[in-house]
């Protein structure tokens with residue numbers, strides 16, 4: 166089957182997939198694989214396949230924002246991916262989780278529009294327990310600050326006339342904010358796949374992002390390296406457990 170938006174053949178998609186917003190990050194992750202092949206670079210969707218420690222996996226970029234990202238998740242799952250891990254960046258809510266930290270998302274607040282058109286209000290966006298645990302263990306093995314908890318998925322990045330209720334999310338216990346994890350968890354649930362997500366913190370979510378957002382610092386680059394290693398390590402742990 167040809168997947169028309171990713172522009173890849175389903176026969177080429179393995180069971181495990183790492184996904185990220187940035188096509189350049191997909192290329193960096195693909196650089197860690199053996200026997201790597203680029204399948205397509207269509208719109209924001211850049212797709213590679215290869216293997217890591219003997220486990221075949223796909224790496225795909227999904228761009229910025231839930232609606233475009235969900236198309237990537239849907240097509241990967243239609244192609245045969247059963248475990249999806251997002252390797253992203255996020256803004257933190259807490260001074261004990263500064264830029265350079267890693268956050269593993271157990272569940273996501275559905276503060277975006279896409280999932281409202283997929284499932285009813287109140288339906289949770291939850292990571293798969295085994296995937297989340299494997300990610301957390303692998304992230305701890307990488308060292309540095311690692312937090313696990315609820316993340317918030319927004320559609321908005323730069324603030325407009327309305328206030329984004331960061332204080333409320335923070336008081337309710339959320340640890341970080343990004344844009345696509347809720348879509349990933351809901352699409353995975355709808356289509357019978359399992360998913361987890363890890364993010365490198367690049368600053369504070371409630372900062373004025375128009376003035377302060379800088380994901381291109383060394384400390385963030387190093388955290389992205391650690392989260393890539395953690396995600397690949399998690400895939401190996403999960404593949405071993407799946408083989409029994």
Ligand SMILES: O=P(O)(O)O[C@H]1O[C@H](CO)[C@@H](O)[C@H]1O
Nearest residue numbers: 185186187229253254343344
């Ligand atoms: O670094 P990625 O994976 O793109 O993730 C985060 O960065 C983008 C915003 O700059 C959004 O996609 C957000 O979720």
Ligand SMILES: O=c1cc[nH]c(=O)[nH]1
Nearest residue numbers: 254255256343344370
């Ligand atoms: O969505 C995002 C991604 C990174 N950092 C943020 O503050 N927000």
